Amino acid sequence: MKGKGPAVCVGPDIDTDLVIAGRYLRTKDHSVWVEHVFEDLDPSLAPLLKGSVIVAGKNFGCGSSREQAAVAIREAGVVAVVAPSFARIFFRNAINVGLPLIECDLTCTEGCLVAFDLTEGWVEAEGKKHTIHPLSPRMQAILSAGGLVEYWRNKR
Amino acid sequence: MATLSERILGGNAGEYVDRKVDRAYVHDGTGVLTLEAWKRIGSDRLTDTTRLSMLFDHIVPANNSTTATLQHELREFARGSFMHFTDVGCGICHQIMSEGVVLPGEVVVGADSHSCTLGAFGAFSTGVGATDMAGIWLTGETWFRVPETIGIHLSGSFTGAAEAKDLALTCVSRLGMDGATYKALEFIGSGVAGLSMDDRLVLSNLSVETGAKTGLFYADDVTVQYLARSGQVVQPQVPEPCTYVEELSIDLSEIVPVVAVPHRVDTVKPVREIAGLPVDQVFVGTCTNGRYSDLARFARIVKGKSVAVRTIVVPASKAVLAEAIRTGVLTDLVDAGCTIGTPGCGPCLGAHMGVLGEGEVCLSTANRNFKNRMGVGGIIYLGSVATAAASALEGEITEPEVCR
Ligand code: SF4
Numbered sequence: 001m002k003g004k005g006p007a008v009c010v011g012p013d014i015d016t017d018l019v020i021a022g023r024y025l026r027t028k029d030h031s032v033w034v035e036h037v038f039e040d041l042d043p044s045l046a047p048l049l050k051g052s053v054i055v056a057g058k059n060f061g062c063g064s065s066r067e068q069a070a071v072a073i074r075e076a077g078v079v080a081v082v083a084p085s086f087a088r089i090f091f092r093n094a095i096n097v098g099l100p101l102i103e104c105d106l107t108c109t110e111g112c113l114v115a116f117d118l119t120e121g122w123v124e125a126e127g128k129k130h131t132i133h134p135l136s137p138r139m140q141a142i143l144s145a146g147g148l149v150e151y152w153r154n155k156r
Numbered sequence: 157m158a159t160l161s162e163r164i165l166g167g168n169a170g171e172y173v174d175r176k177v178d179r180a181y182v183h184d185g186t187g188v189l190t191l192e193a194w195k196r197i198g199s200d201r202l203t204d205t206t207r208l209s210m211l212f213d214h215i216v217p218a219n220n221s222t223t224a225t226l227q228h229e230l231r232e233f234a235r236g237s238f239m240h241f242t243d244v245g246c247g248i249c250h251q252i253m254s255e256g257v258v259l260p261g262e263v264v265v266g267a268d269s270h271s272c273t274l275g276a277f278g279a280f281s282t283g284v285g286a287t288d289m290a291g292i293w294l295t296g297e298t299w300f301r302v303p304e305t306i307g308i309h310l311s312g313s314f315t316g317a318a319e320a321k322d323l324a325l326t327c328v329s330r331l332g333m334d335g336a337t338y339k340a341l342e343f344i345g346s347g348v349a350g351l352s353m354d355d356r357l358v359l360s361n362l363s364v365e366t367g368a369k370t371g372l373f374y375a376d377d378v379t380v381q382y383l384a385r386s387g388q389v390v391q392p393q394v395p396e397p398c399t400y401v402e403e404l405s406i407d408l409s410e411i412v413p414v415v416a417v418p419h420r421v422d423t424v425k426p427v428r429e430i431a432g433l434p435v436d437q438v439f440v441g442t443c444t445n446g447r448y449s450d451l452a453r454f455a456r457i458v459k460g461k462s463v464a465v466r467t468i469v470v471p472a473s474k475a476v477l478a479e480a481i482r483t484g485v486l487t488d489l490v491d492a493g494c495t496i497g498t499p500g501c502g503p504c505l506g507a508h509m510g511v512l513g514e515g516e517v518c519l520s521t522a523n524r525n526f527k528n529r530m531g532v533g534g535i536i537y538l539g540s541v542a543t544a545a546a547s548a549l550e551g552e553i554t555e556p557e558v559c560r
Pocket of ligand 1: 214248268270442443444500501504505522523
């Protein structure tokens with residue numbers, strides 16, 4: 001699985017309340033989450049997300065288990081999220097909704113091109129290639145199916 | 157020679173294992189997405205429904221017609237599927253699961269991050285997302301990466317007005333907000349025997365604020381006796397020598413009343429350092445500190461006096477409320493000027509029943525003080541029940557007096 005996009009930089013310990021606030025959760029309309037994604041962190045981020053790679057600090061996605069956070073980021077058109085570490089429930093959620101995550105400590109320059117290949121296990125930014133831990137075979141299978149729902153649909 | 161997580165999951169730290177889950181629960185919030193994902197998988201199959209629960213707690217009773225319609229659909233589904241279902245007013249999912257449902261040695265998953273609370277019983281209990289849960293509804297199993305474990309050695313006993321919440325916040329500040337990401341915490345040592353089940357539930361509850369998968373206690377006599385009250389007969393778990401990736405020692409007698417200051421749970425200060433800060437609201441409740449012992453302790457401090465600011469008390473469950481009515485604790489709270497909410501999460505997630513206004517300060521007994529969590533521009537300090545009671549009486553953050 002490969003992809004690339006311009007970097008959008010965010011800091012460390014971004015909790016899921018900041019990704020999508022509790023006041024927007026009670027709906028099944030995904031466009032509401034896309035509209036308000038990262039609103040409490042920085043309202044100017046949302047328009048930058050389509051086709052981008054989010055490059056974050058450590059512990060991205062901590063806090064509440066709300067899956068809407070991963071869905072909002074994916075549906076906003078983000079290609080992948082790169083961070084030195086992710087909170088574990090967010091990690092599972094992202095894979096389950098088909099949002100690629102890359103564990104890597106990148107220095108982020110706003111707008112600079114980030115490219116990755118999860119199968120080969122690398123991520124490249126500003127001409128520098130970093131090797132990354134491959135995901136477990138099960139996670140790769142879920143991700144390449146497009147998420148856990150599709151994974152189970154294919155298995156049936 | 158294994159940690160409790162390794163024993164329960166049947167693998168070594170770092171291994172991926174597929175496990176049947178003994179209990180799986182969702183609430184009115186995550187249930188909506190779980191049902192949606194389960195439908196999208198396109199199967200009408202549900203695993204053994206005696207292991208599944210749907211517990212309404214987050215926005216109960218519904219705050220508007222959108223929520224009400226979502227809840228209506230979910231409720232009809234739960235009833236039709238014959239899974240364990242509790243409706244409006246029954247209480248917080250984790251609390252209900254702690255009232256004689258979850259047993260030592262079980263593998264438990266909840267579609268909520270504080271599912272780690274049940275680790276207090278010596279169960280491997282952790283949070284998953286809604287789509288994960290849909291897969292579990294279908295198959296009854298899921299995968300786990302067996303976590304490495306951080307051993308937290310507790311010794312001594314509390315002195316002064318310190319309580320389990322102060323210990324838990326101190327522990328979070330020592331480990332940091334991501335100090336235990338992907339790992340489990342195990343609370344061990346001579347200090348454990350003196351902790352009640354309610355104390356242990358507080359420590360396990362706050363484990364996730366360090367990033368941990370769960371926070372476990374070995375079942376002992378305290379666990380056995382607590383579960384016996386619900387008619388459950390269980391055996392203690394005997395610890396064996398094992399390897400921890402990291403160890404931390406805390407002497408309970410050195411714990412002082414603390415608060416977590418905005419907007420991080422791991423930024424903790426002694427109450428005395430910020431005493432005098434005016435508050436607009438005090439909130440007592442949640443899956444951290446909404447149990448009967450919490451309400452009783454709060455009532456003991458405010459009884460016969462009047463709270464100086466609006467004080468919202470939300471029992472964690474119907475059983476807690478019933479006990480508070482039976483013993484007169486509820487009357488003491490109402491007489492002191494407290495407002496009582498429907499058993500459930502209350503204003504913890506900022507959806508209803510006590511949302512904060514711009515710039516308002518709340519001293520809360522909950523577990524998260526993230527920016528805007530209880531309302532846009534609201535400012536949250538997290539503290540113990542005793543600190544909440546002392547602060548409610550003064551209208552400002554106040555160091556609690558010894559009350560045992
Ligand atoms: S009480 Fe608060 S932290 Fe606990 S489950 Fe409810 S919303 Fe979550």
